[in-house]
Amino acid sequence: MTLTINRRTVLSGMAAALASSTIGITRASAATTMRFLWWGSKERNDRTFAAIKVYSEKAADVAIEGESFGWDNYWTRLATQTAGGNAPDLIQMDYRYIFEYARRGTLLDFTPYLDKSLHIADFGEANINSGKVDGKLYGVNLGVNSSIMALNTDAWAESGVDQPHAGMTWEEFGDACAKLTATKKRRGFYGTQDGSGVEPTLECWLRQHGKALYGADGSIGFEAADISGWFTFWAGLRDAGACVPPDVQALDHLSIETSMLALGKAATAFAHSNQFIGHQAINKEKLGLTSYPVTKDGKPGQYLKPSMLISVSAASQNKDAAVAFVDFLVQNPDAAKTLGVERGVPASAKIREAMAPTLDANAKLVVEYIAELTPMVGALPPPPPNGAGENAFLLKKIAEEVAFGKTTPEEAGAKFVEQAAANIKRG
Numbered sequence: 170m171t172l173t174i175n176r177r178t179v180l181s182g183m184a185a186a187l188a189s190s191t192i193g194i195t196r197a198s199a200a201t202t203m204r205f206l207w208w209g210s211k212e213r214n215d216r217t218f219a220a221i222k223v224y225s226e227k228a229a230d231v232a233i234e235g236e237s238f239g240w241d242n243y244w245t246r247l248a249t250q251t252a253g254g255n256a257p258d259l260i261q262m263d264y265r266y267i268f269e270y271a272r273r274g275t276l277l278d279f280t281p282y283l284d285k286s287l288h289i290a291d292f293g294e295a296n297i298n299s300g301k302v303d304g305k306l307y308g309v310n311l312g313v314n315s316s317i318m319a320l321n322t323d324a325w326a327e328s329g330v331d332q333p334h335a336g337m338t339w340e341e342f343g344d345a346c347a348k349l350t351a352t353k354k355r356r357g358f359y360g361t362q363d364g365s366g367v368e369p370t371l372e373c374w375l376r377q378h379g380k381a382l383y384g385a386d387g388s389i390g391f392e393a394a395d396i397s398g399w400f401t402f403w404a405g406l407r408d409a410g411a412c413v414p415p416d417v418q419a420l421d422h423l424s425i426e427t428s429m430l431a432l433g434k435a436a437t438a439f440a441h442s443n444q445f446i447g448h449q450a451i452n453k454e455k456l457g458l459t460s461y462p463v464t465k466d467g468k469p470g471q472y473l474k475p476s477m478l479i480s481v482s483a484a485s486q487n488k489d490a491a492v493a494f495v496d497f498l499v500q501n502p503d504a505a506k507t508l509g510v511e512r513g514v515p516a517s518a519k520i521r522e523a524m525a526p527t528l529d530a531n532a533k534l535v536v537e538y539i540a541e542l543t544p545m546v547g548a549l550p551p552p553p554p555n556g557a558g559e560n561a562f563l564l565k566k567i568a569e570e571v572a573f574g575k576t577t578p579e580e581a582g583a584k585f586v587e588q589a590a591a592n593i594k595r596g
Contacts, residue, residue, distance in 0.1 A: 199232035207261035208243035210447035256482040271302035277481040296516035308478030312513020323454040324436040346411035361437035362429035365403035366568030373470035387554030397582030415572035443476040443513040469547040476513030555596035
């Protein structure tokens with residue numbers, strides 16, 4: 170008999186195009202078939218399908234169908250499938266969305282499985298709590314990460330300009346990027362992407378200025394003047410030639426493959442630490458990473474968070490089998506070595522120790538970065554309220570309007586506050 174693991178990847182920005190392939194593994198017919206949905210790059214897809222293959226060799230009676238989308242399409246697809254009663258058994262979940270899905274009753278509470286078929290006690294309280302909603306566990310931490318600036322170190326070295334580094338202020342960062350662009354070592358090449366539409370970057374800026382994206386009560390934690398100041402900063406970088414122009418930035422569809430690094434348009438891009446592996450995998454030039462710029466008073470803006478979580482649908486007909494696979498992903502050394510740190514640094518100390526000898530230079534960079542950053546981070550922010558997911562896309566949209574000159578930073582700040590608050594109110 171043949172057990173087939175369906176491998177389907179939907180590429181960001183390609184509404185109808187599917188890149189599909191099938192892995193056939195000779196094995197007895199599977200008694201249980203489950204679907205696993207995630208977002209990510211080709212690097213993540215390859216590693217995830219490899220981990221599924223490893224699991225299939227250990228669990229002869231289970232077949233797992235994997236399906237992947239780009240970030241910008243993923244949440245629409247998941248919402249559609251969930252609303253249509255066709256939710257996948259296994260769901261890659263984000264911290265910003267888990268509260269919304271859990272409170273709608275669509276996710277399985279893992280609490281009854283703890284220390285039975287799910288063994289995560291060695292994650293530590295903070296990493297376990299990152300998957301809790303209202304005291305119940307709805308997501309298991311797949312890795313710890315934080316924000317980074319990914320750097321084309323070859324391009325920075327070529328320019329002769331000192332590349333961004335820890336402790337650099339936002340103003341110093343802008344000056345360095347403008348200087349790199351001005352060297353004109355490469356045609357149509359800039360110091361950095363335009364980060365004005367990147368929500369994690371805005372969040373860091375707000376936290377450094379004593380504000381937040383959202384308060385503990387779920388309300389927005391900023392005012393129009395805060396957002397206007399953010400847009401004004403980036404308008405200055407565009408005027409100075411420090412960042413890519415708007416028509417170039419518009420090519421970025423919030424995926425690694427369409428980032429300004431991957432497209433060869435800029436020497437710096439904003440990302441998450443777990444994405445560094447994926448960025449390097451598709452870039453021929455050597456990349457490096459560093460923390461976000463700081464304010465002059467050095468107030469911390471970054472924090473450690475679950476890079477992503479894995480959840481199980483409350484409607485799954487295979488809950489026990491799904492939990493067993495979750496346990497495999499986070500506690501099996503073979504799974505850890507296959508997945509690497511592409512989804513973040515494992516929360517389990519035992520797994521980190523087991524995989525350490527197998528890490529390549531790039532993975533070690535990520536692990537070292539998290540270790541060095543840890544003493545300097547702020548607290549994990551309150552969970553985003555229902556409707557917050559829309560605001561990440563709203564920020565990108567309004568940032569593009571400012572960049573293209575359709576509105577001013579002042580008008581955009583007021584518009585973003587009004588519409589972001591409305592999204593939260595609608596939930």
